[in-house]
Amino acid sequence: MKRHSSSGQLSRRSFLTTVGLVSATAAAGVTTACASGEAGTDGSADQQGADRPDPVVPFDGPHQAGIATPVQAHNTTVAFTLRDGVGPKEVRRLLNIWTSDARRMCSGEPVLADLEPELSSDPGRLTVTCGFGRGLFTAAGVADRAPRWLGPLPAFSTDRLDPRWGERDLVIQVCGDDRTTVSHALRILVRGGADYARPSWTQTGFLDVPVGPDGEPGTPRNLFGFKDGTVNPRTETDFDEQVWIDEAEASHPAHVGGTCMVIRRVAFDMPLWESADRTTREVSMGRTITEGAPLTGRAEFDEPDLAAIGDDGLPVIDAHAHIALAGVHDGDTRQRMLRRAYNYDLPVTAARADGLQDADLVALADTGLIFTCFQTDPRTSFIPVQRRLADGDRLNEWISHVGSAVFFIPPGTAEGEYWGEKLLG
Amino acid sequence: MKRHSSSGQLSRRSFLTTVGLVSATAAAGVTTACASGEAGTDGSADQQGADRPDPVVPFDGPHQAGIATPVQAHNTTVAFTLRDGVGPKEVRRLLNIWTSDARRMCSGEPVLADLEPELSSDPGRLTVTCGFGRGLFTAAGVADRAPRWLGPLPAFSTDRLDPRWGERDLVIQVCGDDRTTVSHALRILVRGGADYARPSWTQTGFLDVPVGPDGEPGTPRNLFGFKDGTVNPRTETDFDEQVWIDEAEASHPAHVGGTCMVIRRVAFDMPLWESADRTTREVSMGRTITEGAPLTGRAEFDEPDLAAIGDDGLPVIDAHAHIALAGVHDGDTRQRMLRRAYNYDLPVTAARADGLQDADLVALADTGLIFTCFQTDPRTSFIPVQRRLADGDRLNEWISHVGSAVFFIPPGTAEGEYWGEKLLG
Ligand code: HEM
Ligand code: HEM
Numbered sequence: 001m002k003r004h005s006s007s008g009q010l011s012r013r014s015f016l017t018t019v020g021l022v023s024a025t026a027a028a029g030v031t032t033a034c035a036s037g038e039a040g041t042d043g044s045a046d047q048q049g050a051d052r053p054d055p056v057v058p059f060d061g062p063h064q065a066g067i068a069t070p071v072q073a074h075n076t077t078v079a080f081t082l083r084d085g086v087g088p089k090e091v092r093r094l095l096n097i098w099t100s101d102a103r104r105m106c107s108g109e110p111v112l113a114d115l116e117p118e119l120s121s122d123p124g125r126l127t128v129t130c131g132f133g134r135g136l137f138t139a140a141g142v143a144d145r146a147p148r149w150l151g152p153l154p155a156f157s158t159d160r161l162d163p164r165w166g167e168r169d170l171v172i173q174v175c176g177d178d179r180t181t182v183s184h185a186l187r188i189l190v191r192g193g194a195d196y197a198r199p200s201w202t203q204t205g206f207l208d209v210p211v212g213p214d215g216e217p218g219t220p221r222n223l224f225g226f227k228d229g230t231v232n233p234r235t236e237t238d239f240d241e242q243v244w245i246d247e248a249e250a251s252h253p254a255h256v257g258g259t260c261m262v263i264r265r266v267a268f269d270m271p272l273w274e275s276a277d278r279t280t281r282e283v284s285m286g287r288t289i290t291e292g293a294p295l296t297g298r299a300e301f302d303e304p305d306l307a308a309i310g311d312d313g314l315p316v317i318d319a320h321a322h323i324a325l326a327g328v329h330d331g332d333t334r335q336r337m338l339r340r341a342y343n344y345d346l347p348v349t350a351a352r353a354d355g356l357q358d359a360d361l362v363a364l365a366d367t368g369l370i371f372t373c374f375q376t377d378p379r380t381s382f383i384p385v386q387r388r389l390a391d392g393d394r395l396n397e398w399i400s401h402v403g404s405a406v407f408f409i410p411p412g413t414a415e416g417e418y419w420g421e422k423l424l425g
Numbered sequence: 426m427k428r429h430s431s432s433g434q435l436s437r438r439s440f441l442t443t444v445g446l447v448s449a450t451a452a453a454g455v456t457t458a459c460a461s462g463e464a465g466t467d468g469s470a471d472q473q474g475a476d477r478p479d480p481v482v483p484f485d486g487p488h489q490a491g492i493a494t495p496v497q498a499h500n501t502t503v504a505f506t507l508r509d510g511v512g513p514k515e516v517r518r519l520l521n522i523w524t525s526d527a528r529r530m531c532s533g534e535p536v537l538a539d540l541e542p543e544l545s546s547d548p549g550r551l552t553v554t555c556g557f558g559r560g561l562f563t564a565a566g567v568a569d570r571a572p573r574w575l576g577p578l579p580a581f582s583t584d585r586l587d588p589r590w591g592e593r594d595l596v597i598q599v600c601g602d603d604r605t606t607v608s609h610a611l612r613i614l615v616r617g618g619a620d621y622a623r624p625s626w627t628q629t630g631f632l633d634v635p636v637g638p639d640g641e642p643g644t645p646r647n648l649f650g651f652k653d654g655t656v657n658p659r660t661e662t663d664f665d666e667q668v669w670i671d672e673a674e675a676s677h678p679a680h681v682g683g684t685c686m687v688i689r690r691v692a693f694d695m696p697l698w699e700s701a702d703r704t705t706r707e708v709s710m711g712r713t714i715t716e717g718a719p720l721t722g723r724a725e726f727d728e729p730d731l732a733a734i735g736d737d738g739l740p741v742i743d744a745h746a747h748i749a750l751a752g753v754h755d756g757d758t759r760q761r762m763l764r765r766a767y768n769y770d771l772p773v774t775a776a777r778a779d780g781l782q783d784a785d786l787v788a789l790a791d792t793g794l795i796f797t798c799f800q801t802d803p804r805t806s807f808i809p810v811q812r813r814l815a816d817g818d819r820l821n822e823w824i825s826h827v828g829s830a831v832f833f834i835p836p837g838t839a840e841g842e843y844w845g846e847k848l849l850g
Contacts, residue, residue, distance in 0.1 A: 076772075180631070180632075204771075208604055221544060224541075225543055274612070290543055
C-alpha cells in the first residue's frame with residue numbers, strides 16, 4: 001500500500017523544512033526593512049519565544065498564502081455580502097483595496113489608513129486568503145467565468161444546515177499566530193471594504209500546534225482529543241495533484257493556480273462524546289488517541305491496513321470508522337484534499353442566544369470544528385467523501401454539520417496585482 | 426514622585442526573573458515525573474518554541490495562582506449558579522472535587538475521569554483560580570463569614586450593565602497559553618461539578634504578550650492599540666500592599682492571603698474609535714500609542730508628570746485623560762490594584778444575537794476588554810477609581826461597562842486542601 005507517497009515521517013520533515021526555508025529567504029528583506037521603520041520600534045515578538053518561526057509569510061506567489069502555509073494558531077474567516085448597486089467597477093476597486101492592504105499587513109507594514117500600526121508591526125505569520133462566491137462573478141459582470149462547481153453542495157443525509165453559515169459573495173480567511181493581529185487585520189479589511197461589502201458571518205477558531213523535541217511542529221488536536229491533520233498533502237507534487245487547479249481542470253485559464261475552498265461548520269455534542277469510553281472513541285475513529293496511529297499500526301504516520309483481521313475475527317479498523325470511510329482506499333486519488341480545520345469553542349451566552357442548546361450542562365459547549373478543506377474540484381473530492389461519511393461514519397453520533405459554503409480561491413498575485421485581476425480584468 | 430517604588434525597568438525585570446525562578450524550581454520535579462508518564466508520550470510543547478516558559482505554574486501556595494502569575498495568552502472565566510438544594514455538605518464536596526481536579530490538571534497530570542488526558546499533558550502555564558460570591562457563603566451555612574464588601578458594586582453614572590454578566594455564586598478563572606488546554610480544563614470542571622453548579626456566564630479573552638529582544642515578556646496591547654498593564658504591582662511588597670488581604674483587613678482569619686476580584690465587561694465602540702485620530706487617542710489616554718510612555722515622558726515606565734504645562738499653557742497630560750483619573754495621584758495608595766485585563770473579540774453572529782448592534786459595519790465588532798482586577802478591598806480601590814472614571818474619563822466616549830461582578834478569592838491551598846477549606850470547615 002503506497003497510497004500516500006509522502007506520509008512517512010521523513011518526507012513530512014523535509015517538506016516542512018523546505019517550506020520554512022522558502023519563507024525565510026523570501027521574507028528576510030522585508031523583515032529587515034520593517035524593523036528599521038517606526039512601526040517596528042517596540043521590537044517585540046509574541047510570547048512564543050525568540051526562536052519562533054519567521055513572522056512573515058510571503059504574500060505574492062503562484063498561489064495564495066494561508067493554504068499550503070503550515071497552520072497558524074488562529075483563524076478567523078469572514079463571509080461578505082456585496083452591497084446593492086455594486087457592479088464591475090466597484091468589485092475591482094474593492095479587490096484592489098483589499099489586496100494591497102492585505103499585502104502590506106502580511107509584510108508587517110501598516111496600511112495607509114491604519115491608526116494602530118502597532119497592532120500589525122509583527123505579523124506573526126499573518127496570512128489573508130480571499131475567495132469568491134458565485135455572486136461575485138455575477139456582480140463583476142463575468143458570471144460565465146465562475147467554475148462550474150461553484151455553488152451550494154448537494155444535500156447530505158445528516159445535514160442540519162443553518163443558512164446563517166451558508167453561501168456568500170466573498171470570503172476572507174485571516175490566519176496568524178497572534179490573535180490581536182488577526183482581529184486588527186480583519187477590522188482594517190472590513191473598514192476598507194465597507195462601501196462595497198458587509199460582513200455576513202464570522203467563524204473564529206484556534207489550534208495549538210505542538211512542537212516536538214526537535215523543534216518541529218506536530219499535528220494539533222481537535223476538541224474530541226484526536227490529532228487532526230495527519231493525512232494531508234505534504235509535498236509540492238501532492239499539492240499540485242490535490243489542491244491547485246491546473247490547465248486540464250480549469251474552465252478558464254485564470255483559474256490555474258487557484259483552488260476550491262469548502263467550509264463546513266461541524267458542531268460537537270460534547271456531553272454525549274464524554275459519555276463514550278476510549279475504546280468506543282478509538283474504534284469510531286480507527287486511530288488511537290494518544291499517538292494518532294491507525295489501529296493497525298503504532299506510529300502516527302503508519303499506513304492503515306483496512307484488510308487486517310483481529311483475533312476476534314473482525315476487522316481491526318471497523319468499516320464504519322471515520323478514516324475507513326474518509327480515506328481514499330479504492331484508488332480514486334482524485335478524492336484527496338487538504339484539510340485545514342480549526343477548533344471552535346464559544347462562550348456560553350453565544351450558544352444560548354442561538355437557541356441551539358438549552359440543557360444546563362450543554363450550555364458550556366458551543367464547540368466543534370470549522371472544517372475547511374481545499375481541493376481542485378469538490379465534485380471529485382469533498383462530495384463523494386462526505387457522502388460516504390454522511391451515510392456511514394460512526395462519528396455521526398456526536399457531530400452535526402450546521403454550516404456549508406463553497407468559494408473559488410483565485411491564484412496568487414504578482415507584486416502590485418489584485419486578487420483575481422486576470423480573471424476579472 | 427516615587428509613587429511606584431518598582432515601576433522602573435530594572436525592578437520590573439528582577440521581579441519577572443524572580444517569579445520565573447520560583448516557578449521553575451517548584452515545578453521541576455513535577456515536569457520530570459510527567460514526562461515519563463503515559464500522558465506525556467507525545468512529548469510535545471506548544472508552537473511557542475522549545476524555550477517557552479516552564480509549563481507548570483505551582484498550584485498550592487499561600488495565594489491562588491492566576492493572579493500574580495504573569496499573564497497567559499488565554500483566559501476563560503465562568504460564573505456558576507448553585508443548583509437548588511445544594512447545602513453545606515454539597516458545597517464542600519464540590520470544592521473538593523474542583524480543587525483536586527484543578528491541582529492535577531495544572532501539574533500536567535490527568536484527572537481520574539479524564540478521557541482526553543492528551544489535552545492536558547502539557548499544561549502550558551494553566552492556572553485555575555476559584556472565587557466565591559455571597560450565595561456560596563449562604564449555601565455553605567457561613568453567611569456571616571463573607572467579606573463585608575462582597576456583593577454588587579454601587580451604580581456608576583455611565584453603567585450600562587446587563588445582568589447576564591452579573592453576580593453569581595461562584596467563579597472559575599482558567600488561564601493558560603494553550604487554548605485547547607483551557608477549553609478542556611473547563612469541560613472537566615463543568616462536568617465534575619455538574620451535580621452541584623451550572624455554568625451561568627462565560628467570558629473568553631486573549632492577550633498576545635510580546636517578548637523583547639532579551640527574551641523578557643513585555644506589556645500586551647488591548648484592541649484600542651494601547652499597551653495595557655504598565656502600572657501594576659510587581660514586587661512582593663506591592664502585592665502584599667495592594668492585592669493580598671492581611672490580618673488587619675480580614676473580617677475572618679481565613680480571609681488572609683485571599684483577595685477581591687472585580688470583573689467588569691467593557692464594550693468598545695470600534696467604529697467610533699476608528700474615527701478618532703492618533704492625537705485624540707493619545708490625549709484621551711495620557712500616553713503615547715507606540716511606546717506607551719506618559720505624554721510627559723519617553724519610555725513606558727517613566728513616571729507621568731501631571732503638573733507639567735506645555736508650550737500652549739495647557740497641562741501636557743489632560744486632567745480628564747484616563748491615566749490622570751485612574752492613577753493614584755493624591756497619595757491614597759490604598760486605591761492601587763492589580764489589573765489583569767483580557768481582550769475579547771467575538772464572532773459577528775454572537776453580536777447580532779445579542780441585539781446589541783445592528784449597523785452593518787459594527788456587526789464585526791463585539792469587541793472590548795474583560796477588565797479583571799484584584800485588590801484587598803473594592804471600597805478603597807476599585808470604587809473610588811471607577812467613580813472618577815465614570816464621571817470624567819475621556820475614554821467614556823468609546824467604552825461602556827456592560828457587566829459587573831465581585832468575588833472573594835480565598836487564599837491558596839496546602840497540598841491536599843480544598844479551596845476555602847479553613848473558611849468553610
Ligand atoms: C467533525 C468532524 C470531523 C472530525 C472530528 C474529523 C477528525 C478526523 C481525524 C481525527 C482524522 C484522523 C487523522 C488525520 O488524518 O487527520 C481524520 C481524517 C480524515 N478526515 Fe476527518 N474529521 C471530521 C470531518 C471530516 C469531513 C467532513 C471530511 C470530508 C468530507 C473529513 C475527511 C477526512 C479525511 C479525508 C481524512 C483522512 C483519512 C485517511 O486517509 O486516513 N473529515 N478526520
Ligand atoms: C475599557 C476600558 C479601559 C481601557 C481601554 C483601559 C486602558 C488603560 C491603559 C492603556 C492604561 C495605561 C497603561 C497602563 O498602566 O496599563 C490604563 C491605566 C490604568 N487603568 Fe485603565 N483601562 C480601562 C478601564 C479601566 C477601569 C475600569 C479601571 C478601574 C476602575 C482602570 C484603571 C486603571 C489604572 C489604575 C491605571 C493605571 C493608572 C496609572 O497609575 O498610571 N482602567 N488603562
